[in-house]
Amino acid sequence: MTAAVTFSNVSRHFGSTKAVDGVDLTVPEGAFFAMLGPSGSGKTTCLRLISGFEQPTTGEIRIFGEDVSRIPPHLRAVNTVFQDYALFPHLNVRDNVAYGLMVKGMSRTARHARAEEMLALVKLEGYGDRKPAQLSGGQRQRVALARALVNEPRVLLLDEPLGALDLKLREAMQDELKALQAKLGLTFVFVTHDQHEALSMADHLAVFNQGRIAQVGSPQEIYDRPSSRFVADFVGSSNVLPPALTQSLGGPAQWSSLRPESVQLVEPGSPEGQISGQVTGLRYLGAATRILLTAQGTEIAALLPSGQPVPAIGDTRSLRFDPKALHLMEGA
Known part of the structure; x- marks a missing residue:
């Protein structure tokens, strides 16, 4: 199976702090891959390393075989959905979704048509003229998702995008994200500290602790056969x-x-x-x-x-x- 993302002995240091410490990781193409761990475990830094918002102190990062360790974010075949959505409040939904295409120089007619396709994909037909302030939290999350997908990334990065939603809506969006990933066949890399979210959505899972990977495997493998006390305690509720x-x-x-x-x-x-x-x-x-x-x-x-x-x-x-x-x- 082709590797969408590969980390080879990757570290990211901030002074004396080792946010990521010698990580080796392979994300298969087409996977829904979750990075799970407590705050400060290194999972979000790894996501930022893939996106290009951080550069590795040591090691090599490849996306579909290409070394991107020193390539700027806008030249990588990835896009990111953030927890706070980062929508432009002065633009309507259609222009928010089409913003990346405008930056690329696509005509207004073409980019709006493409934006409407993406809004239909995330079940927001007819919402193009609304402003973000007129939307619910779940709808804003979908707009952010459409904006990331409109640029046709090969890898979609999701940085705890459901964290601001209430429980009922969060569970509904989990199902929708999983169905969307299966429909598109894209590689999703999903960062979360919620063990239930990771277990229910991912088909591959990496558990992070103190800048390192404690265990990688399928959700069932990690739940049933934790490799250490940390994994047993953190993933699900286990008697150690x-x-x-x-x-x-x-x-x-x-x-x-x-x-x-x-x-x-x-x-x-x-x-x-x-x-x-x-x-x-x-x-x-x-x-x-x-x-x-x-x-x-x-x-x-x-x-x-x-x-x-x-x-x-x-x-x-x-x-x-x-x-x-x-x-x-x-x-x-």
């Missing part, structure tokens, strides 16, 4: 079990990950129970209740489906799970 507890459950003396949905509650003393603990916390989640138990000094979470009796804080319960659900991690 210390070596002594893992060993007491029949595994080697090694850190392990056990997802809450793999854990079931049974009555204390039940022969099915693999470990017992005291209930220390309850959180109602609608479809389930999250139960926190402390066992051998470690807090373990389990999900109790709605409709089942919920224990009280202080009660003792045993836990059971399929041994295959216990994932051993190499990294501490």
